[in-house]
Amino acid sequence: MASFNKVILVGNLTRDPELRYTPKGVAIAKIGIAVNRRWTSESGEQRDETTFVDVDAFGKQAETIGQYLKKGRPILIEGRLRLDQWDDKQTGQKRSKLGVVMENFQFLDSGGRSEGGSVPADPPARRPAAPPPAAEPAGETGSPSPEEDDVPF
DSSP, rough: OOOOOOEEEEESSOOOOEEOOOOOOOEEEEEEEEEEEEEEEETSEEEEEEEEEEEEEEEEHHHHHHOOTTTEEEEEEEEEEEEEEEOTTOOOEEEEEEEEEEEEEEEEEESSSSOOOOOOOSOSOOOOOOOOOOOOTTTOOOOOTTOOOOOOO
């Protein structure tokens, strides 16, 4: 059975990016975004709904996000859904959380706000997908990326 896992989100950062590095030196940025939806109810009343999404970025993309983005900045994210599962240490219950692993992103403003840092004059609109860290959760298998393929064309 075929499967497809793709997410495209546009929202604003809910907090400053949290940038860390693995022992092997791979950058990981954790960000949160708020995605808003506005609709009109049957009674004609305007309604708003906000969804908060946690996003993980890796490699050069993570470093760029950590350097140039701040709380409140808009961003477009392309990625895939990932379900994290763990046992709660306090209660012993199984817990889970759905998040997004970033594959590409775009800056959506010039970054000229006073709370934002300096932004390059012409930031790259799109970055190539950075490979996630080598340790993937069990059960996730896939074909090698084009960079790993030995096809000579």
